[in-house]
Amino acid sequence: MKQDLLQHTLKDVSSTTQLSLRDWDLLIRQARSADLLARLAVLLQKAELLDTVPPQPKAHLESALVLAAAQNYAVLREVEHVQLTVNSLGLDLVLLKGGAYLVADLPAAQGRLFSDLDILVPQARLNEVEATLMLNGWATTHHDPYDQRYYRRWMHELPPMLHIRRMTVLDVHHAIVPATANLKPSSAALLAAAQPVPGHSGLRVLAPSDMVLHSATHLFYNEEFSHGLRDMSDLDLLLRHFMQADDFWITLLARARELGLIRPLHYCLRYCTQLFATPIPQAVLTEVQGLSKASAFMDKLWLKVLGSLHPTARDQGAAIAAQLLYLRAHWHRMPPWLLVYHLCAKSLRPRAKAEAN
Amino acid sequence: MPLAESWRIADNLELTWRDWDEDEVIVFSQRLGRSLLLNAASARILTFLALSSPSALSLTALTEQLLPCCAPDTSVAEVMTLLDATLPEFYRIGLIEPLVNSN
Amino acid sequence: MIVADLALYDLKSRLQQGLYLRTGPVVSCITSPHPLLAEGIALHYAGHAVETDFADFHVRIDRPRNLRRWYRPQVHFYFDDTPSFHPLPADQAFPMLEWGLNWCVSNHCHQYLIIHAAVLERNGKTLLLPAPPGSGKSTLCAGLAHSGWRLLSDELALIYPQSGHVVPLPRPVSLKNQSINVIRQFAPHAVFNQTVHDTIKGSVAHMRAPQSALDRAEETAAPGWIVMPRFEMGAAPQLHEISRARGMMALIENAFNFDLHGRKGFDTLGDFVDQCRCYTFTYGSLADAIAGCEQLVGS
Numbered sequence: 081m082k083q084d085l086l087q088h089t090l091k092d093v094s095s096t097t098q099l100s101l102r103d104w105d106l107l108i109r110q111a112r113s114a115d116l117l118a119r120l121a122v123l124l125q126k127a128e129l130l131d132t133v134p135p136q137p138k139a140h141l142e143s144a145l146v147l148a149a150a151q152n153y154a155v156l157r158e159v160e161h162v163q164l165t166v167n168s169l170g171l172d173l174v175l176l177k178g179g180a181y182l183v184a185d186l187p188a189a190q191g192r193l194f195s196d197l198d199i200l201v202p203q204a205r206l207n208e209v210e211a212t213l214m215l216n217g218w219a220t221t222h223h224d225p226y227d228q229r230y231y232r233r234w235m236h237e238l239p240p241m242l243h244i245r246r247m248t249v250l251d252v253h254h255a256i257v258p259a260t261a262n263l264k265p266s267s268a269a270l271l272a273a274a275q276p277v278p279g280h281s282g283l284r285v286l287a288p289s290d291m292v293l294h295s296a297t298h299l300f301y302n303e304e305f306s307h308g309l310r311d312m313s314d315l316d317l318l319l320r321h322f323m324q325a326d327d328f329w330i331t332l333l334a335r336a337r338e339l340g341l342i343r344p345l346h347y348c349l350r351y352c353t354q355l356f357a358t359p360i361p362q363a364v365l366t367e368v369q370g371l372s373k374a375s376a377f378m379d380k381l382w383l384k385v386l387g388s389l390h391p392t393a394r395d396q397g398a399a400i401a402a403q404l405l406y407l408r409a410h411w412h413r414m415p416p417w418l419l420v421y422h423l424c425a426k427s428l429r430p431r432a433k434a435e436a437n
Numbered sequence: 438m439p440l441a442e443s444w445r446i447a448d449n450l451e452l453t454w455r456d457w458d459e460d461e462v463i464v465f466s467q468r469l470g471r472s473l474l475l476n477a478a479s480a481r482i483l484t485f486l487a488l489s490s491p492s493a494l495s496l497t498a499l500t501e502q503l504l505p506c507c508a509p510d511t512s513v514a515e516v517m518t519l520l521d522a523t524l525p526e527f528y529r530i531g532l533i534e535p536l537v538n539s540n
Numbered sequence: 541m542i543v544a545d546l547a548l549y550d551l552k553s554r555l556q557q558g559l560y561l562r563t564g565p566v567v568s569c570i571t572s573p574h575p576l577l578a579e580g581i582a583l584h585y586a587g588h589a590v591e592t593d594f595a596d597f598h599v600r601i602d603r604p605r606n607l608r609r610w611y612r613p614q615v616h617f618y619f620d621d622t623p624s625f626h627p628l629p630a631d632q633a634f635p636m637l638e639w640g641l642n643w644c645v646s647n648h649c650h651q652y653l654i655i656h657a658a659v660l661e662r663n664g665k666t667l668l669l670p671a672p673p674g675s676g677k678s679t680l681c682a683g684l685a686h687s688g689w690r691l692l693s694d695e696l697a698l699i700y701p702q703s704g705h706v707v708p709l710p711r712p713v714s715l716k717n718q719s720i721n722v723i724r725q726f727a728p729h730a731v732f733n734q735t736v737h738d739t740i741k742g743s744v745a746h747m748r749a750p751q752s753a754l755d756r757a758e759e760t761a762a763p764g765w766i767v768m769p770r771f772e773m774g775a776a777p778q779l780h781e782i783s784r785a786r787g788m789m790a791l792i793e794n795a796f797n798f799d800l801h802g803r804k805g806f807d808t809l810g811d812f813v814d815q816c817r818c819y820t821f822t823y824g825s826l827a828d829a830i831a832g833c834e835q836l837v838g839s
Contacts, residue, residue: 101593109598109620112648136567136594143650150800157468391621453803455810461785463792465806470799472806474789 082395086110086120086388090313091356093123097132104137110390114309117141118148119191144191151194155182158197158248159283165216166199167282169208174200174274176253176294180285181314183277188317192310196240196249200286202271203254210238210252218243218250256294265297265339288322289335296348297341305402308386309355315348316356329364337371346372350379351386381405440521441535445493446486450532456480469531479523481506486533493536496520544586552578558598560591564709564757565698566649568641569595572633574615577601580634583733584712584746587754597644601633619644632736635744638714642695645709646796652698652707653805654796659697659706660689662837665764666706668697668816670794673741676771676829679719682747683826684833686727691753692761701801701808704815705760710753712746720745726826763815765836766790775824779832787818 085107089095099107111117121141124130133141159179166173176198181189201209214220222228222239231239236255243250255267274284286294295318299311322328336345346368352358353365384401387393446452451467462480465472475483485502486494494502500516507516527533543551543561551559555578558569563585570581600618604627613630616623617640624643628636646654657670658681667689671677678694685691694713697706715723720735720743731748766787767779791809792798798805819836823829 105594113620113622134594136596139565139651140596140648143648146650146797146800150802153467153802451803453806455785455788455806455813457784457814459783459785461783463785463788463810465803467803470802472789472792474785 082393084110084387084393086114086116086390086393087309087355089120090116090123090309090316093120093127093129096124096129101134101136104134106392108137108140110388110393112140112144113390114388115193115307116191116310116313117144118193119310119313121145122148122191148191148193152182152189154248155179155194155197158246159183161243161246162197162199162250163282165212166201166209169205169212171201171205171209172274172276172282172284174271174284174286176200176256176286177298178314180291181318183280183283184285186318187321188314190317192314196251198251198253200253200256200267200271200274203267206238206252206254210241213241213250213252217245221249256297265293265341269339270294287335288318288325288328289332292318292322292332292348293336293339293341293345296344300344300347305385305405306389309388312351312355312386316352316358319349319352319358319360323359329361333364333367336368342368343372346374347378347382350374351382354383355386440496440524441537443493443495443536444486444499444524444528444533445536446483446490447531447534448491452487466532471530473530478503478507478519479527482520482523483527483532541590542586543581543588543590546582546590548578548582551582554590555581558595560593560595561585562589562591563641563711565707566597566641566645566709567591567595568644569598570601570637571599572601572637574601574603574630574633576631576633577637580637580733580746583731584634584748586748587751588710597641597648599637599640599644601637601640603630628739632739632744634733634746635714635736635739638712638746641711645696645698649698650797650800652700653798653801653808655697655699655791656695656794656796657697657791658694659692660684661692661706661708661759661761662689662764664762666692666697666761667764667833667836668706668766668791669769670697670766670790671769672794675769676719677769678713678715679722679771679826680769680829682713682715682719682723682730683726683830685713685750685753686723686730687830687834689833690756691749696796699808699812700760701804703760704808704811705762707760708753708757710749710757712748714744714746716744717742722826723747763812764817766813766816766818767833767836768820769829770820770822771824771829772822773824775822777821777823777828777832779819779821779835782818782820784813784816784818787816788813790818 083106085103089107108117111120117140121130121144124133124141130138130141159175163173175183178189178192178194179197181192218241220239221242222231228239231237237251237253241250241252256265256270270286270290273287273290275287277283277285285291292315295311295315299308336342349360349365349368353360381401381404384398385405389398449468453465454462456462460477462475463472464475464483481503482499485499499520500513503516504511524533528535546554555570555572558571560567560569598620601615602618604614604616614627615630615633615636616627617625617636655668655670657668658677660667660681669677669680681694691710692706692708693711696709698709700707723730724732732745735743735745737743768790788809791813801808821832823832
């Protein structure tokens, strides 16, 4: 019998006191596979429940905390390196996603595992930034000319850059959705509203509303949902933190309208409520629902795909749902003629290359 | 290539030492993510630089501090040879930085 | 219940569903339809406990769903359903299990500081042999395990930071090429499975862990000696004491996850080495090596 114990636990962490060892076995596997083991450990720590966990599963939570702490440290060091390079161009470094949560000391940074660092630069300075990064030890990846075109012309970022010595990966974005998408939120607006980080001059993060909108847009308009539950958990933590400010909801809704991002916001709020019981005011939910429609069908697709994707948690429908959402994501990111070209080109590439990756 | 005039410990190295009253010592920099095995002489050089941090030490000052720690008949030239061998290595690892104009 | 309590057909049937096997602090749920694996487990894990309910790792060794299922058959190692490593020829199923279980621990057990070393115990103190492949540490480890030293592990020294002790991980000792015959002769009562040839490491066989390793699997051990062995054919035995700094450096250089533990890891290893005496040891025969280690106990 399939059981999404992970989502259930993240929604109510006190439920762990009722778990049998067999349940813990499932939960640890689901959490590890979703990259949420450290997040689970942190939530248990904060709820003062870590010591109630039986010793065998607890060891895995402790191990995950060691890993997360080491990664946090490494990311902060990497930010320093990137900052030196970008600041040398007279530009503030604007961090996105996990890196931003970490330097701004947000709850969403806790228990988060990192792979790459994401930054946002003005499109007009993109070439300059790329050139300076290369002078300072970063190299482009994805050397296939098709891939290069895919990223540069059609997506919203440079191909990932790898630092030769440190072997760290940097994703340089100039927008938060692809140039070819039918949504066109203004990156200039995001950059203009980016806020300095106390104690770190030359470093900025997106304004709270923009951080939420970016994360929501990234999840609901990207083709990759393998970290869906993790991304939703991040959104839940961001919302719970930012909603402490009185004007947060009003600002968020206004900004979503201004940037044309009501629909991803709608999905974000709707599914946060369902997955994690995030305390979003009913008035806010009603308003986004009025501005954007989500069909029961879309609900079914998203909820299948946003939960734990571990084989013990998901059923047959999840794979089909993922396929449909993949197509939809592409539909939104590319005009139809481009979509056909992209999908054909992907399927015609020699297998050896795919295996090499 | 001639050695720079003055040297200082790099910023924020987060150095930790471990020694057991033996000839060799281990130093660890959390920031660099590296551990180093140092003989007594290298350990002393790094210690003097660390003690004067954030100020730099000139080669002359460093030599003056090292001489009393060496064998009685050690010459200044021998100390300079030691610095010639050690300082560029510390620099390569990222432990220290040269200052071209010492104030 | 231990593995030896199960008849072979019963063991095979459990392996189809998932056998929960305990090895010291780690329980692995092993699934495999492969007969070689059942035989290997029956032999090498006879004395190990069979558990239920919770496994630290779920691993599967199985044939792929493609042509290699039948033609020059291969096996894959799956970690929680995700294939890891390149597939290997099917006759290497048991070594693959062993390498895979080592991988599970060294990649997921960061509650420990994990050193790539053989580790044994005498009088409550550990003899830690950190060494890169080819230094002869496995042969020495197998010989010592049959000479009054309790085997804790032939590959992975697990140091628990909170206690500063080494935690046993009793599993078969992996031996290659000539070492296999050396140990067969040295310890005729030692139990081996069939040698597997043409692996990436040459010819490989596994020696069952002596019973004492299992009986006392819950007993951790305090720091004792760090010895860096070097086998040199025909050389006279030379045991040289070295500085603790050098000993600590050997641990750091052979650690799997030192970078994850940062400053705390440095302090843990420093505290460990505080209580150790450290040596390099060159030897030309197993007998000399065993005698050399005996010397340490006396001093």
